[in-house]
Amino acid sequence: MKIDVKNVVKTFKHKKALKNVTFTLEGPKIIGFLGHNGAGKTTFLNLLAGLIAPTSGSISVNGENVFNAPATLRDICFIAESGNFQEEMTIAQALKANSFFYPQWDEALARELLEVFALNPKDKVRGLSKGMVSALGIITGFASNAGITIFDEPYIGLDVAARNTFYDLLIEQQTENPRLFILSTHLIDEASDLFEEILILNEGQLLLQKAAEEWHQHIVAVKGNASDVEQAIHGLEIIYQHMFMQELTAVIYSDGRHIEGQNIKLERVSLQDMLVYLSKQQKARAIK
């Protein structure tokens, strides 16, 4: 499965949600699709699932445009934060409904996962708790066997045990039936070890796209005296910087370059920290 995103712009009435985004994704792989609130993640995922049309640019899967293209969309299962099921239906009916639309639907897996998440097939979706609806979404995502399975915040309301079950299932499914999984989540620390590739959107633009193993080589925090740090990072792309107690911390994109300097400390930046930095940066800009 290959997703080609070319110069995608999405504008809503008063907001440009995506600004000329271009990248390519190729699977099977588990991809972490990250960004702070309002970065444009859900907008992009909606575009990829053909739910909205781009203002300009194109998104194609294996060379075929996704918008209004059922042959392509059959291979995409999008589990959104909410609204994945008709509330009048029971769990069994919701799963049966899905089986008509996903050609590779695995009924046996769906039934097995109902037991794993302790869901009663006769319960109505309307009466389910948030966590149970999330569990039903996870079951649908896995049982669909779609070539591209998108989970947008799939575990709202799920407890730690259920979330761990989800992570285990994700690894199990990727081993048994490799696919392109796109996982968008705010619980980055929990899920970061699962990602094989990471995409970060920031204010509607693609900030970076890296394989997980490349992450620590390319994103580095440089700490120390302001002048020393500035000298060491000269010419490098600064993602974020802040001053605290006369110590300057600069998160930089090193692009594999070796950073040298006197009285400076180099630290790894976790995905979680990176997003906290980006969020702070956004807030600072908003205040200005």
Added chain:
Amino acid sequence: MNTVKGSFYILFQSYKKKNIIFWSILFSIVLLTFFIDTFFGQYLFSFAITISIPVYIFYSTTASKLLNNTLPYFLKLGISRTQYMVNVGLFFICWSLAGAVIITCTHKVITYFTALLKIKEILIIHPIYFFGNSTAFIDTVALDTVLLLFSLTSGLLLNIIFYRFGTVGGYSFIGILCLIPITMVIFEWYTPLFELFSKVSAITIVSSLLVFSVLLYFIISLALRKASVNPA
């Protein structure tokens, strides 16, 4: 084919409860009317029953929320907007036919029991009486099917206006619709209209209404081609 089956399954399951509630209420009212008329009708009241008009209203109001209730769900299941409109159109035809058969059967049952219990005070109101005295089963079913299709399509038209243009656009459209009869009264356009209706045959009127509904549905389909999952 699977998506057509799936769409029918989802639409049926989604509206099953509403239909059961509606028909239960309607049949309860009919039974109550029958009961009151059987015991008190000859002394106090005479009754007029209409089954069809509440059904037209019910179908129309249900269709006026259809897009908000089902379009985002179907799009998430990976069907195109054109497929959605085709499947919904087929569902509308089946649903109208089912509604028309129930209405006509109910009329026949009421007529049968009225004769059996010798109740003379119950009058059935149905649009078929505007076209003469024929109450043949097929004629009534055909007329009701067309009228129900028209109700569903008009409801859907209203829904798409609200869906695409928001509350302001939707209510402005309703305002414009309300202006039409007022204008007709002011300029006395109703006289030639009534004359036209009285001259043409029932078949012509029903066929025109069917063609108009299909045309309206086609226009709605065009308007939905690039519709977003999020209403305006």
